[in-house]
Amino acid sequence: MSQPFQWLIQAFPPSPKWSPDDMPDLSGKVVLVTGGNSGIGFEMIKSLLRKNAKVYLAARSEQKGAAAIRALEQESGGKTAEFLQLDLSDLAAVRASAQEFAKRESHLDILFLNAGVMFPPPEQLTAQKYDATVGVNVVGHHLFLRLLYPLLLSRPSSGTSPGPARIVWVSSCANYLVPGCLDFATFTRTRTSGAHEKLKVDVDLFGMYCQSKLAQIQASALVARRAGEAGEDVVSIAVDPGHIRSDIFRGTTSFFFKLWDMLIAYPVSYGALTPLYAATSTEALAYNGKYLRAWARPGQPHPASYDREQQEQLWSWLEEQVKDYI
Ligand SMILES: NC(=O)c1ccc[n+]([C@@H]2O[C@H](COP(=O)([O-])OP(=O)(O)OC[C@H]3O[C@@H](n4cnc5c(N)ncnc54)[C@H](OP(=O)(O)O)[C@@H]3O)[C@@H](O)[C@H]2O)c1
Numbered sequence: 001m002s003q004p005f006q007w008l009i010q011a012f013p014p015s016p017k018w019s020p021d022d023m024p025d026l027s028g029k030v031v032l033v034t035g036g037n038s039g040i041g042f043e044m045i046k047s048l049l050r051k052n053a054k055v056y057l058a059a060r061s062e063q064k065g066a067a068a069i070r071a072l073e074q075e076s077g078g079k080t081a082e083f084l085q086l087d088l089s090d091l092a093a094v095r096a097s098a099q100e101f102a103k104r105e106s107h108l109d110i111l112f113l114n115a116g117v118m119f120p121p122p123e124q125l126t127a128q129k130y131d132a133t134v135g136v137n138v139v140g141h142h143l144f145l146r147l148l149y150p151l152l153l154s155r156p157s158s159g160t161s162p163g164p165a166r167i168v169w170v171s172s173c174a175n176y177l178v179p180g181c182l183d184f185a186t187f188t189r190t191r192t193s194g195a196h197e198k199l200k201v202d203v204d205l206f207g208m209y210c211q212s213k214l215a216q217i218q219a220s221a222l223v224a225r226r227a228g229e230a231g232e233d234v235v236s237i238a239v240d241p242g243h244i245r246s247d248i249f250r251g252t253t254s255f256f257f258k259l260w261d262m263l264i265a266y267p268v269s270y271g272a273l274t275p276l277y278a279a280t281s282t283e284a285l286a287y288n289g290k291y292l293r294a295w296a297r298p299g300q301p302h303p304a305s306y307d308r309e310q311q312e313q314l315w316s317w318l319e320e321q322v323k324d325y326i
Contacts, residue, residue, distance in 0.1 A: 003176040003302065010173035011243045011264045016273055016295035023280045026053035030108050031279075032101065032148070034058045034086060034141065035115025037068040039246035040170065040271035044112060046072055047276055049079040056105075058086040058097065058115070088115055088140030090127035091325045098147035108151040110279045113141045113216070114170040118209045119251025122191045122201045128321075133205065134187045137212035141169075142219065143322040152234055164285070168278045169220040169238040172213040173293065174206070175302045181310055182211055182218075184317055202254045215314055217291055217301050222311040224289030235288040237278040238301070242294030244271035270295065 031048055035041040036057035048055045049072060057072075059065040065083045073080050082104070086097040101108075116137050126135030145167065152165035186208065191201070220238035227234040245265040249257050277296035278284045284292070293299035304310050 003178075007173050007176040010176075010240060010293055010299075013242060013294045013297070016270070018273065018277050018281065018296045020047035020051075020272060020276050023047065023051045023276060026051040026280065029053045029110060030056075030105050031110040031112070032056040032058060032084065032108055033112040033114055034088065034144070036081070037061065037064040039248065039268055040241050040244060040275070041112070041114045042068055042072070043268050043272035044114070044276055045081050046075050047272055049076040049081060051280075052079075053110075055081045056084045056101065057081040058084040060085070060087040060089075086115075086144070088136040088144065089132065091140065091143055091322060092127070094140050094143045095147060095325045098144055101148065102151060105151065107155040108148055108165065109155060110166045110168070111145065111148060111152065112168045112170065112275060112279065113145065114168075114275065115141070116170065116212075116248065117251075118248045119202065119205050121251070122205065125190060129188060129190075130321075131187055131189060131208050133208040134212050134215070137209075138215045138219070139187075139318065139321055141216070142318040143325055145223075146322065146326060149234075153232055155233075163282075164233040164235045166279050167220070167223060167234065167236040168275045169216040169236070170241055170275055171216040171220075171238045171291070171301075172209070173240040173243075174210040175214040175217055175240075175305070177207075177210040178214045178302055178304070181304045181307075182215055182314060186211070187317075199254060202252050202257070205251075214302050214304060217305045218307075218311045218314050219318070220291075221289045221306055222308075222315050225308075225311075228288075235285060237284060237287050237289075238291050239274045239278050240291070240293045240299065241271040241274050242266055244268055246271065266294075 031053045033041045036045050037059035087093040120132035124132040217238040220236045224236040243265045274296045291299050291301040
């Protein structure tokens with residue numbers, strides 16, 4: 001089956017067989033959700049709070065974070081999330097955020113790498129001059145994970161929080177649309193504003209998004225493999241949350257994406273389902289290092305996903321980029 005066709009059919013999943021109501025009680029679990037102030041992240045936090053987890057809502061805007069926490073309190077019977085400031089587009093800010101978290105918690109049970117951008121302003125780069133999409137979705141998250149990893153390992157071995165630590169990478173079926181393999185040269189490329197045709201720019205930006213989502217699956221599989229080899233009690237799963245009506249398309253005015261959003265996308269509550277399944281269900285432990293698609297079903301991602309050489313190449317590239325911040 002061709003890669004674009006694989007992408008297209010993900011838009012029509014069968015009805016879900018699992019719901020966030022099926023989650024066990026999460027009392028005693030410390031959970032962190034990046035990009036928790038809106039969309040899928042917000043929906044996940046709502047369900048996690050209802051199941052009594054202690055949840056950190058990590059967001060770049062303090063104002064948006066506070067508004068989201070107020071809304072969550074109303075929607076989850078008065079339960080409150082903790083705010084953690086995190087701007088993934090600046091590695092110094094990512095480090096400060098991880099340090100702040102480590103001051104407040106001695107361990108972490110579940111980490112959702114959920115924040116993401118799809119259509120940033122075309123000229124935008126991150127503080128360290130990466131493409132804005134790859135810089136946030138991949139480089140920023142890589143550093144954040146590396147800095148928090150010791151806390152995933154230092155969970156109490158008994159008591160309120162049994163089972164392995166879990167990392168859930170909110171990837172996308174956009175991974176199927178990468179032609180061939182990752183093109184590292186594009187990760188630091190600049191664009192100039194002005195003369196571009198709008199559609200061409202959007203296609204280019206979407207291409208970076210697709211690469212970022214394949215990179216997340218490769219990194220997830222590598223983390224799972226290395227954790228297994230080291231005997232660490234950590235599970236890492238990449239998921240496609242499904243085609244969801246959220247703010248992710250906000251940066252584009254392209255008719256195609258607007259129509260897609262209007263006709264195909266599911267309500268945002270559906271988007272929380274697959275990542276929550278990966279993070280909390282016993283059955284999902286069987287998918288360590290693997291890929292789940294909507295709704296909570298095993299899937300076979302892009303052929304490059306499980307290529308060890310490509311995974312190692314990505315990881316080495318990432319290590320090099322963040323070495324001054326570790
Ligand atoms: N919606 C879909 O159809 C779909 C499909 C597949 C995968 N996904 C993935 O699902 C995840 C969540 O997206 P969503 O659909 O819920 O869209 P969303 O509502 O736009 O959520 C994206 C979140 O990422 C945050 N973010 C962006 N840049 C950031 C930065 N520099 N530092 C920290 N946080 C930042 C946003 O914060 P601000 O509010 O401050 O911008 C927002 O909270 C993304 O990884 C996306 O790629 C979505």
